[in-house]
Amino acid sequence: MAIMLFVIVFISSCKKEGTYSKETPSINNNSLMRAGDDIVENKIVKFFLRMKYVRENPNNVECKEWNYTTDSTVWYIEAALNYKYAYKWQYEGEEIHSDLYNIDSSFLVINSNNSDGVFNIVKLQQTFDIFALELEKLYQNTNADSKFFVLNDIMVKGLTSSNDLKLMQFMVIGKANQILPQNGWIWGLNMGDCSGGNQGIDATDIIMNKLSQQRSQLQRPTGHWGFVSVDPILNGQNGWIYPFDVPIANGVTNPTPFANYLLFYTDKGANDPHPCISNSNLDWYVNNILSIEALNKPLNEEISYTEITSTVSSSMQTYGLIHEIRPRYGELVFYKYIIPID
Secondary structure, X not given: XXXXXXXXXXXXXXXXXXXXXXXXXXXXXXXXXOOOOOHHHHHHHHXXXXXXXXXXXXXXXXXXXXXXXXXHHXXXXXXXXXXXXXXXXXXXXXXXXXXXXXXXXXXXEEEOOOOOOOEEHHHHHHHHHHHHHHHHHHHHOOOOOXXXXXXXXXXXXXXXXXXXXXXXXXXXXXXXXXXXXXOOEEOOOOOOEOOOOOOOOOHHHHHHHHHHOOXXXXXXXXXXXXXXXXXXXXXXXXXXXXXXXXEOOOOOOOOOOOOOEOOOEEOOOOOOOOOEEOHHHHHXXXXXXXXXXXXXXXXXXXXXXXXXXXXXXXXXOOEEEEEEEEEEEEEEEEEOOOOOOO
16 A cells, blocks of 8 residues: 655644534625535535635635634545545446455645644645545556546544644545456455465455445436545444454354454464465355444444455464454435536
């Protein structure tokens, strides 16, 4: 995963909420009203209008009054990115699909320079533009005949000693309808299938591919669905769920040759460093992950994407190979997109 560091000047807190201070200027308010009655969409469109205005008038005195809390800074930048690109790069294909994904991250350090602890709209606009550029690069570098936007998650990664805010952008682009062999796959390390082919992907990719077949790409003729307030679960492990968190219930027989967890785990990696997971066992893990997603789903939110990685865990006593997952959920909103967003 490529990591890029950008430094920008600004401030902020951590929970994603859609609040803001001063109202949008009177400019373009007639256009805003055509966005319809949806409150969330109106707020996002209003934010786009503000960004457009300050790009053209960055030194306008009135702009100094348009400030956002940390929570609102994260919510608006993330909501705007998902709003724009879920529409711009919509999934175009059959309802039944089989996808792979291109994932990347980028980072910003926002310098604190305001004693009120708020961010000015000019700084939000600059941050949005940088994150949008990184998302555009990922999309352009995704090699697929049919590709589409999956999600963008803006995460607070903490504060520096001088109270500068660290933001991370987690980006996912889908590669639609990838036809893959239905034989077994090596557990991880991008080692391909069990016959030695298809190196560059592994069982974690195949599980995500199979999960995609369970997702509905929601579309409507007059608009599109998108997510706001995207987040992993709050579990003290940065949203990650490990095999040890999901043991098989007592009395249930494990159909796989591996340890008794709902996610892949083996402590025999030292003897078999590249275990193969059969196609039927991959299906078993997929069904388990669907159950874990449902169990952890917050009220009034839907699954947006589940990240799956492979990890080697070792100590003086044990040597294990595991899969870990990080489900992300968000509020699903229907947008009319009556006002084009460039």
